Amino acid sequence: MLKEAHQAPTVEIFDPIFEKNQVRLFIKREDLLHPDISGNKWRKLKYNLKEANRRGEKTLLTFGGAYSNHIYAVAAAGKESGFKTIGIIRGEEHLPLNPTLKFAKNCDMELHYLSRGDYRKKHIPKFIEQLHDKFGDFYLIPEGGTNNFAIKGCTEIVDEIPIAFDVICSACGTGGTLAGLIAGLNGEKKVIGFSALKGDFLRGEVEKLLTGYNKKIYKNWTINSDFHFGGYAKVKPELILFIHTFVDKHQIPLDPIYTGKMFYGIYELIKSGYFKEGSRIVALHTGGLQGNEGMKEKLGIGN
Numbered sequence: 235m236l237k238e239a240h241q242a243p244t245v246e247i248f249d250p251i252f253e254k255n256q257v258r259l260f261i262k263r264e265d266l267l268h269p270d271i272s273g274n275k276w277r278k279l280k281y282n283l284k285e286a287n288r289r290g291e292k293t294l295l296t297f298g299g300a301y302s303n304h305i306y307a308v309a310a311a312g313k314e315s316g317f318k319t320i321g322i323i324r325g326e327e328h329l330p331l332n333p334t335l336k337f338a339k340n341c342d343m344e345l346h347y348l349s350r351g352d353y354r355k356k357h358i359p360k361f362i363e364q365l366h367d368k369f370g371d372f373y374l375i376p377e378g379g380t381n382n383f384a385i386k387g388c389t390e391i392v393d394e395i396p397i398a399f400d401v402i403c404s405a406c407g408t409g410g411t412l413a414g415l416i417a418g419l420n421g422e423k424k425v426i427g428f429s430a431l432k433g434d435f436l437r438g439e440v441e442k443l444l445t446g447y448n449k450k451i452y453k454n455w456t457i458n459s460d461f462h463f464g465g466y467a468k469v470k471p472e473l474i475l476f477i478h479t480f481v482d483k484h485q486i487p488l489d490p491i492y493t494g495k496m497f498y499g500i501y502e503l504i505k506s507g508y509f510k511e512g513s514r515i516v517a518l519h520t521g522g523l524q525g526n527e528g529m530k531e532k533l534g535i536g537n
């Protein structure tokens with residue numbers, strides 16, 4: 235099981251555009267939950283590790299890209315909780331290892347690489363069987379950590395927000411975190427997901443996740459796909475500038491893949507008058523800062 239997490243305080247930030255548009259913006263600092271299993275990763279792994287324990291499994295196996303926050307977190311969680319970990323990494327091995335994979339290896343994660351073609355088979359039962367033939371017993375955690383146990387973990391976030399609010403915002407990849415927030419709020423308030431990926435498929439994914447979780451249909455949520463900046467892990471100079479300015483002003487670090495895009499989107503929506511006057515908005519800081527290390531050179535960011 236995961237050790238108890240640190241506090242993830244909810245803090246208010248200030249900016250003249252909030253005043254002008256009569257809204258208040260708060261950040262739930264989930265990035266502070268744990269030094270290595272931060273943000274939504276801690277939430278997603280909490281009940282998965284309990285379940286792995288209950289089943290008597292000794293090994294966790296999961297999937298991810300070479301810079302994956304999820305791979306990093308599973309490696310750390312395995313180390314902390316006494317599980318062996320196996321990471322199936324998309325693409326070829328590149329040496330020297332990047333900071334994410336170097337960390338995973340230092341946590342004793344066993345790394346195996348799959349061609350992009352084979353990696354796409356990761357949902358197919360026959361392929362999972364082959365992985366069992368190769369690695370023996372393991373508890374499988376899907377890519378991004380999203381399953382019903384993860385959603386349950388994410389429902390708990392909303393109970394830990396100690397202030398009154400109207401809207402909660404989160405960055406979205408698989409949609410698991412958003413599904414947890416929606417289920418946790420159970421029809422109350424409003425939930426906005428900011429997609430880190432190009433395309434409009436996420437709404438359907440989140441609906442599927444919610445159906446699989448509690449079969450309920452909620453109407454108080456939406457996904458905004460206007461701030462992906464070209465797609466997953468793609469960036470533009472205005473995003474990098476926004477992140478630099480935000481960090482300088484608020485001393486709260488962001489990453490360019492998830493939280494940077496979400497905050498950019500929130501600011502744009504505030505400026506456009508999207509939120510009703512008097513709205514109290516909570517933005518979830520889902521962590522992901524480990525990836526900045528690997529992007530530092532490429533993007534000139536990360537502190």
Ligand SMILES: Cc1ncc(COP(=O)(O)O)c(C=O)c1O
Nearest residue numbers: 406407408409410411492520522
């Ligand atoms: C830092 C960070 N924020 C947000 C997300 C999106 O979470 P989800 O996959 O649950 O939509 C991820 C992805 O896994 C992430 O690493």
